[in-house]
Amino acid sequence: MKKGNATIHEIAKALGIDSSTVSRALNNSDRVTQKTKEKVLAKAKELGYRRNLIASNLRRNKSNTIGVIVPRISRHFFSSTIAGIEEAAFVAGYNVIICQSMEKLDREKSILNNLWSNRVDGVLISVSMETVACDHLKFLKDNNVPLVFFDRHCSAMEQSSKVLIDDTRASYEAVSHLIEKGCRKIVHFSGPQSLEIYKNRLRGYKEALEDHGIGFNDDLVVSSTLMEVDGKEMIQDLLHKHSDIDGVFSANDVAAIGAMKYLKKKGKRIPDDIAIVGFSNEPISEAIEPSLTTIDQSGFEIGRTACNLLIENINSKEKVLDRTLILNPTLIKRDSTNR
Amino acid sequence: MKKGNATIHEIAKALGIDSSTVSRALNNSDRVTQKTKEKVLAKAKELGYRRNLIASNLRRNKSNTIGVIVPRISRHFFSSTIAGIEEAAFVAGYNVIICQSMEKLDREKSILNNLWSNRVDGVLISVSMETVACDHLKFLKDNNVPLVFFDRHCSAMEQSSKVLIDDTRASYEAVSHLIEKGCRKIVHFSGPQSLEIYKNRLRGYKEALEDHGIGFNDDLVVSSTLMEVDGKEMIQDLLHKHSDIDGVFSANDVAAIGAMKYLKKKGKRIPDDIAIVGFSNEPISEAIEPSLTTIDQSGFEIGRTACNLLIENINSKEKVLDRTLILNPTLIKRDSTNR
DNA sequence: CTGTTAGCGCGTTCAT
DNA sequence: ATGAACGCGCTAACAG
Numbered sequence: 256m257k258k259g260n261a262t263i264h265e266i267a268k269a270l271g272i273d274s275s276t277v278s279r280a281l282n283n284s285d286r287v288t289q290k291t292k293e294k295v296l297a298k299a300k301e302l303g304y305r306r307n308l309i310a311s312n313l314r315r316n317k318s319n320t321i322g323v324i325v326p327r328i329s330r331h332f333f334s335s336t337i338a339g340i341e342e343a344a345f346v347a348g349y350n351v352i353i354c355q356s357m358e359k360l361d362r363e364k365s366i367l368n369n370l371w372s373n374r375v376d377g378v379l380i381s382v383s384m385e386t387v388a389c390d391h392l393k394f395l396k397d398n399n400v401p402l403v404f405f406d407r408h409c410s411a412m413e414q415s416s417k418v419l420i421d422d423t424r425a426s427y428e429a430v431s432h433l434i435e436k437g438c439r440k441i442v443h444f445s446g447p448q449s450l451e452i453y454k455n456r457l458r459g460y461k462e463a464l465e466d467h468g469i470g471f472n473d474d475l476v477v478s479s480t481l482m483e484v485d486g487k488e489m490i491q492d493l494l495h496k497h498s499d500i501d502g503v504f505s506a507n508d509v510a511a512i513g514a515m516k517y518l519k520k521k522g523k524r525i526p527d528d529i530a531i532v533g534f535s536n537e538p539i540s541e542a543i544e545p546s547l548t549t550i551d552q553s554g555f556e557i558g559r560t561a562c563n564l565l566i567e568n569i570n571s572k573e574k575v576l577d578r579t580l581i582l583n584p585t586l587i588k589r590d591s592t593n594r
Numbered sequence: 595m596k597k598g599n600a601t602i603h604e605i606a607k608a609l610g611i612d613s614s615t616v617s618r619a620l621n622n623s624d625r626v627t628q629k630t631k632e633k634v635l636a637k638a639k640e641l642g643y644r645r646n647l648i649a650s651n652l653r654r655n656k657s658n659t660i661g662v663i664v665p666r667i668s669r670h671f672f673s674s675t676i677a678g679i680e681e682a683a684f685v686a687g688y689n690v691i692i693c694q695s696m697e698k699l700d701r702e703k704s705i706l707n708n709l710w711s712n713r714v715d716g717v718l719i720s721v722s723m724e725t726v727a728c729d730h731l732k733f734l735k736d737n738n739v740p741l742v743f744f745d746r747h748c749s750a751m752e753q754s755s756k757v758l759i760d761d762t763r764a765s766y767e768a769v770s771h772l773i774e775k776g777c778r779k780i781v782h783f784s785g786p787q788s789l790e791i792y793k794n795r796l797r798g799y800k801e802a803l804e805d806h807g808i809g810f811n812d813d814l815v816v817s818s819t820l821m822e823v824d825g826k827e828m829i830q831d832l833l834h835k836h837s838d839i840d841g842v843f844s845a846n847d848v849a850a851i852g853a854m855k856y857l858k859k860k861g862k863r864i865p866d867d868i869a870i871v872g873f874s875n876e877p878i879s880e881a882i883e884p885s886l887t888t889i890d891q892s893g894f895e896i897g898r899t900a901c902n903l904l905i906e907n908i909n910s911k912e913k914v915l916d917r918t919l920i921l922n923p924t925l926i927k928r929d930s931t932n933r
Numbered sequence: 934c935t936g937t938t939a940g941c942g943c944g945t946t947c948a949t
Numbered sequence: 950a951t952g953a954a955c956g957c958g959c960t961a962a963c964a965g
Contacts, residue, residue, distance in 0.1 A: 260737065262941095262942060262943085263942075263943070263944095264942080264943095272951075272952085273951065273952045273953075274942090274943085274952095275943095275944075275945080275951080275952065275953080275954095276950085276951055276952075278942095278943065278944055278945090279944085279945095279950095279951090282944080286950065286951085287950065287951080288950065288951090291950085291951090305707065305710050305711050306711050306942090306943085307652075307711070307713060307941090307942055307943070308711045308712050308713070309648060309651050309652045309657060309712070309713055309941090309942080309943095310652050310941070310942035310943045310944090310957090311942075311943055311944075312648050312943095313646075313648045313649050313652050313941090313942080313943075313957050313958070313959090314942080314943045314944050314945080314956085314957055315943085315944070315957090316957070318648060327677065328673055328676050328677045328680060329670075329673050329674050329676075329677040329894070331668075331670065331673075331877070334667050334668050334670075334673035334676075335668050337667050337668075337673075337692070338666065338667045338668040338694065341667060341692065341693070341694055345693075350691055350708070350712065351691065351692060352689055352690065352691060353676070353680065353690060353692045354680070354684075355677065355680055368644065369689070371644050372644050372645050372646070372647045373647050373648070373689065374646060374647070374648055398599065537877055538670070538876055538877075555668070601957095601958060601959085602958075602959070602960095603958080603959095611935080611936085612935070612936050612937080613936095613958090613959080613960095614935080614936070614937080614938095614959090614960075614961090615934090615935055615936075617958095617959065617960060617961095618934095618935085618960090621960085625934060625935080626934065626935080627934065627935090630934090630935090645958090645959085646957090646958055646959070647959095648957090648958080648959095649941090649957070649958035649959045649960090650958075650959055650960075651941095651959095652941050652942070652943090652957090652958080652959075653940085653941050653958080653959045653960045653961080654941085654959085654960070654961095655941070934965105935964100935965085936963105936964085936965085937962100937963085937964075937965100938961105938962085938963085938964095939960100939961090939962085939963100940959105940960095940961090940962105941958105941959090941960090941961105942957105943956105943957090944955105944956095944957095945954100945955085945956090945957105946953105946954085946955080946956100947952105947953085947954080947955095948951105948952085948953080948954095949950100949951085949952080949953095
């Protein structure tokens with residue numbers, strides 16, 4: 256009953272022809288009659304033939320697979336990017352191996368070893384928080400395995416393809432939006448300064464203030480791990496020192512919500528007393544009050560774009576095109592109330 | 595500088611021994627001297643050797659890969675299960691190919707074809723909404739590819755391994771909780787009755803009512819697609835007909851939140867006037883008011899359990915053990931206020 | 934303990 | 950247009 260295990264040899268034997276002809280027929284080669292093609296296809300169907308891609312891949316020295324490394328699958332932003340990657344890979348006929356580094360460099364290295372052993376045709380990666388040097392990544396390029404960074408890249412890598420978000424610009428727009436709404440004293444919840452995204456978000460914050468003639472005040476910027484409790488504590492501390500705060504620009508939405516809850520409990524009206532904007536990391540925007548304006552990072556688009564760029568690199572033999580694509584997040588305004 | 599492309603033959607030649615000895619050494623076979631093992635390992639490192647798993651897999655007729663099919667990666671529950679699957683697979687040394695059916699039967703079929711072509715060692719699946727017949731799944735079993743369902747299974751399949759949630763029991767506990775809080779008129783937001791999960795949640799609702807001496811009223815059960823707007827409309831309609839509703843049991847949290855928002859706008863206090871419990875599908879619990887009690891489906895545990903069961907099946911040659919594991923979701927109470 | 938031989942299933946030369 | 954032969958890289962069987 257081994258219905259699915261037929262090989263090209265079996266269908267060749269059944270037809271009294273050679274396996275190489277069968278191979279050609281199945282690959283739709285022009286060097287085989289239409290007649291035999293049909294016969295082969297019919298017999299293949301009858302025997303329930305399925306090409307053994309492992310053998311095919313070995314012969315062609317190509318795995319038809321791309322490796323993907325993210326810090327954590329269960330984080331919404333990354334599962335969105337993976338959905339986009341999967342979509343692009345699917346239409347291009349590629350398989351995808353998903354791996355999570357769990358933010359550990361060691362695990363990232365062992366994953367790359369594994370991907371290499373599996374002879375993936377290319378790699379998409381969003382590096383772990385521990386990743387600064389990148390010899391383990393250069394190894395891929397040395398062996399002609401295309402590599403595309405998305406979201407988090409490795410600045411130690413001089414030449415590389417990457418798909419990034421324009422954090423600076425998005426932050427600039429978000430803070431400008433607050434200012435246009437009338438805010439003058441805007442605090443910024445920042446994250447670990449080792450990560451470039453947080454540096455860029457801080458930069459956009461500064462530039463927006465300066466361009467609108469508002470002086471930058473170091474006291475109004477606080478860094479944390481951006482959990483909900485951090486948001487609460489940060490705004491509590493800050494309000495204690497500066498009672499006239501009227502805006503919050505948070506590097507993520509979880510901390511923003513922590514702050515928002517606290518403020519509401521204290522009787523502040525959002526956005527009338529204090530307006531809040533946060534980068535969107537979780538799909539919560541729909542679930543919370545309509546007072547939090549968020550910056551949508553559209554992970555799906557990033558994933559799709561990165562995967563397409565990678566496939567382009569895979570197909571352009573020998574030509575290593577190192578390109579940087581920068582996508583613009585969109586500001587989703589939910590604080591329509593005029594202050 | 596093809597540093598990573600060395601084969602066992604090259605390292606054999608460099609050492610003046612045979613490639614099969616190298617192979618054995620690399621596989622840590624007991625039938626090779628410690629001395630030569632060390633020499634081989636040293637030379638392998640020197641040449642930057644990486645085993646070609648494609649060739650190895652072809653020879654061993656094993657891919658060391660398991661296929662995973664989910665309706666949508668970006669849905670939080672599924673990305674959680676995938677994280678759990680990935681974790682279990684990683685420690686067992688398996689690769690994972692993630693695929694999304696997008697709730698389409700056709701796509702599910704084509705994915706299965708592809709997975710078969712890739713000769714995966716086993717398959718984990720949560721079927722699409724369109725999947726009722728399952729010939730395409732039986733095909734796997736006919737070819738000795740172990741299959742484990744998780745969360746959504748296929749009732750048309752007489753014999754199968756599956757890891758499920760005890761929806762009935764969780765619903766029973768949730769509704770009992772509401773009753774113990776004093777609710778007497780509890781509505782139920784249900785979903786498409788074609789899906790077993792919604793049938794079971796409805797059953798748990800009924801049983802809890804009966805066991806507590808509350809008559810079941812068909813009017814209080816409404817089915818929808820359980821979007822946020824559905825929640826709003828459903829509660830609006832119901833309140834119009836039954837002004838004394840004091841509890842809501844929702845088959846998902848999004849609809850629950852829709853209802854909650856509407857109720858608050860109408861001046862109702864949660865949970866004092868109306869208590870709400872919802873199955874948790876999105877990671878929003880932290881972000882919303884502390885008045886919504888949720889049922890956590892712990893996708894991570896389901897994924898881990900399912901993957902381990904699959905690997906067990908893969909390893910137990912010839913023995914097809916069809917087991918059903920049922921995990922209990924946990925009720926996370928956030929409505930501590932006494933009514 | 935090690936070498937020899939023989940394939941896994943497929944695609945790609947050569948021929949004809 | 951088709952067949953014969955070879956090899957991708959590795960491992961399993963059998964010798965010795």
